[in-house]
Amino acid sequence: MSKQFCSNCGNEIVEAGKFCPSCGHSISNTSESQQQVNTAPPAPEQPPIKNKPNNNFMILIVLAGVIGIGLFIYFLQKEAPEDVAEEFFDHIISFEMEKAERLISKDADPTVREGFAELGEMLDSLPFEFTDDIKIKNNFNVLNVSKSGDQATVEAEVSFMMGEEMKEETTFELQKEKGKWKIKHVE
Numbered sequence: 001m002s003k004q005f006c007s008n009c010g011n012e013i014v015e016a017g018k019f020c021p022s023c024g025h026s027i028s029n030t031s032e033s034q035q036q037v038n039t040a041p042p043a044p045e046q047p048p049i050k051n052k053p054n055n056n057f058m059i060l061i062v063l064a065g066v067i068g069i070g071l072f073i074y075f076l077q078k079e080a081p082e083d084v085a086e087e088f089f090d091h092i093i094s095f096e097m098e099k100a101e102r103l104i105s106k107d108a109d110p111t112v113r114e115g116f117a118e119l120g121e122m123l124d125s126l127p128f129e130f131t132d133d134i135k136i137k138n139n140f141n142v143l144n145v146s147k148s149g150d151q152a153t154v155e156a157e158v159s160f161m162m163g164e165e166m167k168e169e170t171t172f173e174l175q176k177e178k179g180k181w182k183i184k185h186v187e
Contacts, residue, residue: 081152084181085172087139092137093160105175105182112186143169150176 004013008025050065084103091100104112138160146153152174159167173185 056122064068064119078146079179079181081172081174082154084141084154084174085154085156086142088172088183089140089156089158089170090138105177105184107175107177108183109173109185115150115186123129128158131183 005011006013006020006023006027008024009020009023011020011022013020013027015021018027019025023142031076057075059119088100088103091097091103141157141159143157144153144155154172156170156172158170159165171187173184173187174181175184176182
């Protein structure tokens with residue numbers, strides 16, 4: 001005779017009886033009760049399947065974090081005084097005076113504003129207009145940067161070529177205004 005198991009608790013039923021000795025579930029010899037008694041133990045109950053996090057979603061979150069950190073570092077470096085000095089130089093060489101003027105400190109040395117105004121007047125008096133067709137090759141090579149709190153000095157070798165090459169060492173003094181570096185003096 002094959003072994004029988006309780007359909008309620010799954011324990012083996014050793015003796016023939018009306019009740020399971022383990023859980024007390026009713027067992028009888030009728031055909032109805034035979035449906036309740038199994039010849040094999042019931043399959044163990046499996047825990048419900050939990051939804052695993054989607055790997056694509058996790059990759060997307062990690063990727064967004066890496067991009068966010070990269071952008072933070074990029075913008076943090078972009079606000080270095082040497083970058084502002086180079087941007088100022090590039091705007092001057094490209095005759096983008098309005099953009100260059102935005103980089104001048106409100107407390108700038110008066111000679112910076114006067115020189116800037118003289119340069120603007122000189123450009124206005126030229127018999128031609130500077131357009132995107134006129135290309136000026138320029139170079140900005142940082143030689144030294146020193147910072148002390150909200151003050152910085154950038155020494156650079158600047159050169160530009162419009163016909164013949166002009167090269168000189170220039171010192172940019174900058175100060176922070178509302179967290180941004182601005183040109184205070186140029187020598």
